[in-house]
Amino acid sequence: MCYGDHYRRQLSMELNPGLNGSLTPPPGVGIVHVRALGQNDTLHFLLCSHGAPALLLVHTNSTSSSLQINWNEFLNRSTAGSVRVAPQDSVQYSRALVLTRLWEYDDVNDTADPNKTDPSSFFPPYELASFTWDDLNKTVNLTDHTVRLCGKDSAETFNSNSSFCLLFSAYEGVGREEAWPALLHNANSSQLRLWLDRVTPRSNASRFLFELQSVGSPRHESRVDVLKSIDDEYTPSIFQVSQWVFSPPNANTVMGYTQWKPVAYRKAAPLTEDATPCKHSPPVAVDQASPSGLVLAYFGKESRTFGLNMTFGIKDAPYYNATYFLSWTVLVGMGSPPVEFFSPLVMAIMAIGLGAPLAFILFGGIYVCVRKRRAEPSGYEPIN
Amino acid sequence: MCFLGFGSYFCYDNPAALQTQVIQDMRLTTSKFMQLYAWYSWPNVVLCFLGGFLIDRVFGIRLGTIIFSLFVCGGQVIFAAGALVNHFWLMELGRFVFGIGGESLAVAQNTYAVNWFKGKELNLVFGLQLSMARLGSTVNMNVMSHVYSRIKDLIGSTGPSTLGVSLMIAASTCVFSLICALVLGYLDRRAERILNKEQGKTGEVIKLTDVKDFPLQLWLIFIICVGYYVAIFPFIGLGQVFFIEKFDFSPAQASAVNSIVYIISAPASPLFGLMVDKTGKNIMWVLCAVVTTLISHMMLAFTFWNPWIAMSLMGLSYSLLACALWPMVAFVVPEHQLGTAYGFMQSIQNLGLALIAMAAGAILDNKGYLFLEVFFCACICLALLAVILLYLVDYFRGGELNLSASVRARLLKSSSSDSE
Numbered sequence: 005m006c007y008g009d010h011y012r013r014q015l016s017m018e019l020n021p022g023l024n025g026s027l028t029p030p031p032g033v034g035i036v037h038v039r040a041l042g043q044n045d046t047l048h049f050l051l052c053s054h055g056a057p058a059l060l061l062v063h064t065n066s067t068s069s070s071l072q073i074n075w076n077e078f079l080n081r082s083t084a085g086s087v088r089v090a091p092q093d094s095v096q097y098s099r100a101l102v103l104t105r106l107w108e109y110d111d112v113n114d115t116a117d118p119n120k121t122d123p124s125s126f127f128p129p130y131e132l133a134s135f136t137w138d139d140l141n142k143t144v145n146l147t148d149h150t151v152r153l154c155g156k157d158s159a160e161t162f163n164s165n166s167s168f169c170l171l172f173s174a175y176e177g178v179g180r181e182e183a184w185p186a187l188l189h190n191a192n193s194s195q196l197r198l199w200l201d202r203v204t205p206r207s208n209a210s211r212f213l214f215e216l217q218s219v220g221s222p223r224h225e226s227r228v229d230v231l232k233s234i235d236d237e238y239t240p241s242i243f244q245v246s247q248w249v250f251s252p253p254n255a256n257t258v259m260g261y262t263q264w265k266p267v268a269y270r271k272a273a274p275l276t277e278d279a280t281p282c283k284h285s286p287p288v289a290v291d292q293a294s295p296s297g298l299v300l301a302y303f304g305k306e307s308r309t310f311g312l313n314m315t316f317g318i319k320d321a322p323y324y325n326a327t328y329f330l331s332w333t334v335l336v337g338m339g340s341p342p343v344e345f346f347s348p349l350v351m352a353i354m355a356i357g358l359g360a361p362l363a364f365i366l367f368g369g370i371y372v373c374v375r376k377r378r379a380e381p382s383g384y385e386p387i388n
Numbered sequence: 389m390c391f392l393g394f395g396s397y398f399c400y401d402n403p404a405a406l407q408t409q410v411i412q413d414m415r416l417t418t419s420k421f422m423q424l425y426a427w428y429s430w431p432n433v434v435l436c437f438l439g440g441f442l443i444d445r446v447f448g449i450r451l452g453t454i455i456f457s458l459f460v461c462g463g464q465v466i467f468a469a470g471a472l473v474n475h476f477w478l479m480e481l482g483r484f485v486f487g488i489g490g491e492s493l494a495v496a497q498n499t500y501a502v503n504w505f506k507g508k509e510l511n512l513v514f515g516l517q518l519s520m521a522r523l524g525s526t527v528n529m530n531v532m533s534h535v536y537s538r539i540k541d542l543i544g545s546t547g548p549s550t551l552g553v554s555l556m557i558a559a560s561t562c563v564f565s566l567i568c569a570l571v572l573g574y575l576d577r578r579a580e581r582i583l584n585k586e587q588g589k590t591g592e593v594i595k596l597t598d599v600k601d602f603p604l605q606l607w608l609i610f611i612i613c614v615g616y617y618v619a620i621f622p623f624i625g626l627g628q629v630f631f632i633e634k635f636d637f638s639p640a641q642a643s644a645v646n647s648i649v650y651i652i653s654a655p656a657s658p659l660f661g662l663m664v665d666k667t668g669k670n671i672m673w674v675l676c677a678v679v680t681t682l683i684s685h686m687m688l689a690f691t692f693w694n695p696w697i698a699m700s701l702m703g704l705s706y707s708l709l710a711c712a713l714w715p716m717v718a719f720v721v722p723e724h725q726l727g728t729a730y731g732f733m734q735s736i737q738n739l740g741l742a743l744i745a746m747a748a749g750a751i752l753d754n755k756g757y758l759f760l761e762v763f764f765c766a767c768i769c770l771a772l773l774a775v776i777l778l779y780l781v782d783y784f785r786g787g788e789l790n791l792s793a794s795v796r797a798r799l800l801k802s803s804s805s806d807s808e
Contacts, residue, residue, distance in 0.1 A: 234634075234690055240756035241633045275417050276753045320412075320546070350762050357769030364776045372783060 012177040013040040013047065013191045017146045022073045029054075029079055032137035035087075035298065036144060036151045037071055038174040042191070045096075047338065048089055049194050051172045053140065053153055054078070054297030056133040058102040059172065059196060061260065063338045066094035073301075081297055084304020097259045099220035099250060100303070101336050102296045106130040106168065106200065106214060107313070110207035116317040118213060127206045129215070130157045133295035135168065149174040161204040171197040178342075184274060185265045185333055186238040188344055193263075193337030199272070200330045210324045213315045214332065217290060218262060219299050222308040224250045226287050230266075235344045240276050242267045246284060247341045248312065263335040263342075268316045270327040280321050282332060285313040392453070392497050392572065393517060395565030396460045396490045397524030400428065402467075402558050404625045405532035405643055406551065408632070413551045414476055418626070422749030425625050427480045428487035429742035436734040439492035440727065443499060450573035453496040457569040459489025461562040468559055472552030491734070493565075494521075500572060504579075515658040522654040524561075529647035532558065533639055598728040605720040605787060606729060608778040612713060613733055614740035615771030616678060619685065619764040620706055621741055622748040624649060630688075630757055635695055645699050652703030653710070660711040668793035670712045670719075671779045677709035678775055682768045689761030719789055 020029070021037045033054045040047040046069045050060040069089055077086035089095055109118060110125040118126075135155035143152040154169040156162040173181070174194045180186045181195065189195055200212060218226065228248045236242050247263040264282075271278040290311040294300055299307070316330060317323070324330060335341070403410055403424045411421050443452040463486025470478030497517060505513045536554045543550050624646060631642035664673055684698040684705070714730075721729045744767070751760050782789045788796060 232692055234692065235758050236634075236756035237759050238756070240752065240754065241629070242756075243634045277411060277415070277417060346758075350759060353762050353766050357766045361769060361772040361776055364773060364780070368776060368780045372780075 009178050009190075011042070011191045013042045015040050015149050015174055015176055017144070017149050017151075017174070019140055019144050019151075021071055023075050027075050027079070029075070032139065032155070033079070033297075034140040035073065036140060036172070038149060038194070039071070040174060040176075040191070041067060043067075047192065049172075049174055050087075050298060051151060051153065051170075052296065052298035053137040053155070055081075055300075056102050056104050056131075056295035057137075057153060057155075057170055058100050058294075058296035058298045059194070059336055060098065060100040060298055060302060061194070061336060061338060062089045062098040063096045063260075064089060064094040065096050066091065069094050078297065078301050081300055084301065084306070087298060087301040097221075097338055098302070099218060099224075099260050100296070100299050101196070101262055101334075102217040102219060102294060102299055103132050103170070103198070104215045104217050104295055104311075105132060106212060108206055108210050108212050111209045111211045111317075111323065112207075114209065114319055116211060116315065116319050116321060118313070118315055127210075130159070130168075131295070132168070134158070149176075161206060163202070163204065166201060166203045168200050168203070169198070171195075171199075173197075180238060184239055184269060184279075185242065185267055187263065187265065187333060187335050188238070188342045189335055190337070190342050192339050193335050193342065195333060195335050197331060197333045199332070200324075201272075202328045203324075205324050205328075208323070208325060211315070211317050212324060212330060213313050215311065215313055216262075217294065217309050217311045218248065218250070218287075219294060219296075219303055219307050219309045220250055220260075222306065223252060224259065224308065225253055226250050226310045228284060228287060228312070233344055235346060237347055237350065238344075239265050239267060241279065245341075245344070248284075248287065249341070258340045260338045261336075261341040263337070264333065268330055268332040270322065271329055272331070274331075278327070280317050280330075282314055282316045285315070287312045391520065392457070392500075392565055392568045393494060393521050394524040394568075395457075395464075395562035396486075396493055397521040398528045398561040399460070399464045399467075399486065399558055400490060401525050401528050401624070402464075402532060402555060404628060404646065405529045406536060406554065407626070407628045408639065409533070409536055409546070409551055409554075410471075411629075413546060413548050414471065414474070414479070416476065417749070418752045419746065419749030420476070422622065422625065422745045423480060424483050425622065425745040426742040427483040428490065429738040429745065431484060431487045432491045432738040433735050433742065435488060435492055436738065437731045439495040440731070442492070443496055449496060449499050449503070450576055453493065453500070453569045454566070454573055456489040456493040456496055457562070457566040459485055460493060461489075461559065461566050463487070463489060464555070464559040464562045468552050468555030470552075471548050471555055474548035491738070500576070503576075515661075518657055519654040522650040525650040526647045526654075528558070529643045529650070530640075533643055598725045599732060601725070602729065602732075603720055604781055605778060605785075605789065606717065608774045608781065609713065609716055609720070610733055610736055611774040612674065612678070612771045612778070613737055615767045615774065616681065616709060616713075617737055618740045618744035619681065619767040619771075620649070620702070622745045623685075623764055625745065626748060626752060626760070631695055634757060635692070637695075645695050648696065648699045649703040649706055652700060653707040656704055656707035657711060660708045664708075664711045664715070666793055668791050668796050670716050671775065671782065671790040673708055673712035674716070675772075675775050675779070677705040677712065678768060678772045680705035681709070682765060682772060685761060685765050685768060689758060689765060716789055720787070 016039045018037045020034050036051045038049040044067060046064050046067055048062040048071055052058050072088050072090050074086040077083050107129045108127045109121050111121065115121065135157055137153060137155035140151060140153060150171060150173045152169060152171045154167045156167055175189050176191060178190045180188050226248060228246060230244055230246045233243055233245055242265045244266050246266055247261050249258045249261045251258050266282050267279050268282045269278050270280055287310040290309040294309065443449055447455055463482050466485055467479050467482025470482050501513045535557055539550050539553045540546055627646040628642045631637040631645055632639060664670065680701055684701040687693055687698040688695060717729050718726060748760060751763055779790060
């Protein structure tokens with residue numbers, strides 16, 4: 005199968021598919037389903053706020069695969085298999101990204117490195133599974149294929165203005181968002197932007213870290229590749245891209261990925277100096293049951309979980325209380341991650357810049373030669 | 389006398405040496421940061437014409453030097469005070485006042501040199517002065533961040549006051565230069581009394597009406613000058629953070645590699661000067677320099693190769709260009725217009741620097757380093773185009789810009805024998 009730059013999918017978005025009137029989910033619990041229909045395959049994206057927020061991606065090789073949810077069982081968290089994509093044998097790849105915890109630590113020595121921070125400097129983490137989430141109904145945008153999920157902890161550090169939010173976007177084809185980091189996306193990817201807004205830090209030198217989990221087939225291996233890129237046109241002064249890729253054992257093919265640039269922003273409408281670097285810890289295997297209702301319902305025990313922490317800031321970078329804002333963006337997709345290339349504008353400038361002098365050399369050179377040649381026959385020197 | 393310019397060169401690149409600190413402490417965008425360079429250049433768009441006139445007619449060389457040193461000193465103090473009280477506009481004002489003194493001081497320095505050493509070791513003195521200036525820039529690049537971190541340890545935190553104190557310490561080099569100016573003035577007056585000679589004059593006569601008579605070649609030289617220098621100085625102003633972010637250099641390493649251009653040009657300038665004098669063929673040398681700079685900018689833009697290579701190349705080509713480009717002016721305009729031509733060249737160079745410094749900051753804030761480098765490459769390409777045109781125009785008009793030194797000497801001999 006080939007997905008070129010012009011590959012496009014037909015998107016349809018639905019909130020709580022298959023939920024009938026007799027059943028009302030608890031406030032804040034819901035599933036957003038995006039069906040991305042390709043020429044001979046279908047992608048299913050599911051964003052769920054039942055427990056810890058999770059984004060599930062299922063790739064099927066059929067154009068008629070459908071999502072089936074047994075809402076009663078799903079809401080009771082009783083059985084695996086209450087959320088499934090049918091027909092089962094059309095499923096090629098499925099993987100979920102779960103946001104489990106927000107950690108906060110008192111960076112008194114200003115190292116911005118949790119490994120060098122005394123465990124006693126860590127505050128009790130915010131469990132995203134116990135957050136109260138806002139109603140998805142109000143934030144889902146069926147035409148733009150986006151949905152915003154905001155929630156807060158019951159602790160008093162979350163006041164009426166504070167929130168932790170996710171903005172999910174699904175895409176029909178190649179493009180990029182205007183807001184930094186302006187990651188390149190394609191028809192096989194979706195984007196999650198996470199931000200932590202106006203939470204009262206529990207110390208004057210607080211820094212945060214996000215704990216992420218990736219759940220998928222027990223056979224798949226994971227690794228994080230950090231690639232260097234000379235192209236920082238769309239994300240000024242960032243020359244790296246990190247991708248957490250998943251592949252079958254002993255194979256080079258990449259089945260799916262989670263891609264990000266190592267940068268977070270300290271303002272909602274950032275300028276370059278509001279950027280702050282972020283670093284990931286190496287992925288490790290996790291044994292505990294997933295805090296996400298969707299993951300339990302879809303995978304059950306037939307899965308393997310990797311965990312990874314994302315830390316923000318470096319030494320001397322301002323603490324959270326400088327702006328009371330932190331945002332980070334990640335791309336989730338199947339197949340190989342998109343690769344950046346020079347923009348047409350850059351190529352045009354270089355082509356004209358180098359081409360024009362070369363053309364002048366060429367034509368100037370030819371003209372000079374012709375003049376010299378013409379001058380030659382009569383050009384003997386008279387002998388005095 | 390060589391130390392006269394040390395202070396102003398030391399402080400000119402203070403912002404570049406403390407780029408991260410200035411941006412962080414004053415909470416600036418990069419484009420605002422680059423305004424510090426633009427404000428230095430603005431007064432010089434005009435003063436390049438007036439500097440010589442002021443020295444010759446109004447102040448005299450001694451008083452002029454002292455006044456310009458005072459401007460440099462005062463400018464740097466205002467600049468530092470602006471950081472201390474955390475007012476950015478005051479810092480900009482400081483750079484403006486500093487700019488008023490800076491370039492004119494260089495003119496005064498040259499006048500002293502000509503006056504004292506004419507007919508003796510003038511070239512050597514010029515060479516020494518240039519080396520001293522480059523030394524000032526280099527020392528600044530490598531020392532200022534250390535000074536800053538020392539002050540940080542003393543005060544205990546970063547912030548505008550840390551920055552202000554560091555810049556005040558930098559201002560002491562300007563005071564040193566001011567003392568040099570006073571001593572020079574005293575010595576010069578004593579020499580005048582003892583040797584009974586006149587006060588030095590720049591000898592520059594600027595007539596703006598000459599501009600309309602400038603030949604096409606001169607305009608092309610102007611384009612080369614602007615296109616080339618705008619891709620060097622603003623780049624160095626922004627270089628430190630670039631090397632940190634793209635090549636993972638430590639701040640100290642980044643400053644070091646940023647200053648290599650100046651370090652190389654100190655010894656290379658006299659050598660290249662000799663080489664160009666011996667061989668002639670100025671246009672070819674300029675072409676060489678521009679192409680090499682283009683290559684080094686492209687290396688920085690499109691590869692992760694160690695920037696020491698690219699920056700060393702840039703240092704070499706920068707020195708070569710200075711040696712080959714500036715003397716060409718003398719070949720294309722008559723001697724009585726030389727002052728105007730050079731003044732005009734410096735003036736539009738400063739205009740270009742001011743505009744491009746602001747543009748570069750804005751580009752970096754919105755489009756990143758790759759685009760900035762491509763923009764600098766485009767500037768160099770424009771210079772390259774002008775070099776090629778200059779060669780063709782010179783060829784068809786039978787100019788002598790690209791003649792080898794031996795042919796030039798023969799021409800000179802025949803024309804002098806003609807006139808006999």
